[in-house]
Amino acid sequence: MAIDLAQFRLPEAVNMPRIGATPIVVIGLLSASLFGLFYLAALNNPGIVRPPKPVAAAPERPVAQPVREAATPVPSVPAPPAAPAPERPRPATRAELREIQTLLKAAGYDPGPADGLMGPKTHGAIAAFRRDHGIAAGAEPDSVLLEAVRAARR
Incomplete structure (x- = not known):
């Protein structure tokens, strides 16, 4: 109804x-x-x-080759060990960024308020510190920058 x-x-x-x-x-x-x-x-x-962080591609697995029986045995040669890929530095947490801002201010750079947020002043202060100390530039603060700022304080 x-x-x-x-x-x-x-x-x-x-x-x-x-x-x-x-x-x-x-x-x-x-x-x-x-x-x-x-x-x-x-x-x-x-x-x-926040924009999504890029996801690293999964390493490719080798495809299993079919087993062939050889008429003559081939001596096996051990493959040289592969060089480990360099680890990417870990991005800084908000508390670590706050510490970086505090240490940059003590070192004479102006990162703005130590609030743990990336603003234009913090970005400029980090870029100037990296340029002055010869640290490779990165998109965001990471563990390498934190260790460098701590070492510069000493």
Whole structure:
């Protein structure tokens, strides 16, 4: 059984004022704009939204070769050990970044407030410190930078 709401009427005894469409539209627009403001604030706050970190590709597994029986035995030569890949430095945590900012300020660089967030001043101070001390430039602060700043303090 379907009820057609357009045909539904309240009894005449109930006198309710009829609401026009204008307040509903205004409330809807205000809600949408408020949601939009919060959404834009979240997009502009790097502490809330961070770009995804790149995922390293899984190492390829060697494909098993079919076993062939050779007429003459081939002496096996041990393969030279592969050189281990250099480990990438670990990105700094927020507490470590706060320590880096404090140590940079003590070393005479201006990283801004020691809040553990990467702002333009912190980025500039890190770039200047890396340039002055001959450390390879990186996109974000890492464990190598932390150790270098600690060593420069001594």
